[in-house]
């Protein structure tokens with residue numbers, strides 16, 4: 390974590406030592422993901438999870454959309470900021486991870502607040518008749534621009550989009566081959582957002598980079 394940005398190890402330790410600790414449920418979820426799942430590093434982890442939870446608690450959203458549930462870590466973090474009666478919709482195309490995520494969502498007592506939609510986000514998003522306060526884009530990087538285009542009209546004015554992996558291990562800087570669809574997808578979305586007159590945006594150098602977007606108009 391933070392390797393690309395070369396944060397001093399002692400500073401990183403200090404940051405973690407002065408960040409609210411993780412609760413046992415998320416520690417268990419992280420550990421079990423690492424033991425049982427392929428590509429466990431897709432999980433947000435303690436620091437990024439804390440940030441997502443903090444942002445969600447600041448916004449106090451009524452409706453959240455997440456693209457890419459995986460084992461449910463970020464969904465649980467963000468759902469903790471929901472208003473009473475609020476709902477988080479999360480989309481996942483890999484049916485093998487859904488029972489795992491559901492188990493931990495139940496353990497977190499969030500089964501009435503988190504709704505998992507199984508399927509391809511490109512198919513599911515158009516069917517959601519909800520206006521969101523917060524959207525977290527964390528699915529297939531090659532589809533990032535499509536997620537943005539499909540979800541923008543479903544974001545309330547003043548709403549926030551968070552895009553994970555905005556720096557993609559530094560690959561956004563390098564000339565990527567035409568075949569590197571993931572890097573191209575992220576780089577194209579960063580440009581699309583940055584030139585979008587309807588939004589304000591900032592990239593946070595957290596973990597693999599998080600693009601924060603606020604819908605100002607439109």
Ligand SMILES: C[S@@+](CC[C@H](N)C(=O)[O-])C[C@H]1O[C@@H](n2cnc3c(N)ncnc32)[C@H](O)[C@@H]1O
Pocket residue numbers: 431432433434456457458459460461462463464480481482483486508509510511527528529532
């Ligand atoms: C990086 S992981 C999500 C991690 C999770 N948000 C977290 O922070 O713990 C990406 C997930 O998106 C899912 N995914 C990829 N493309 C998708 C698509 N088109 N529709 C729905 N889910 C997709 C993958 O199966 C994978 O589980």
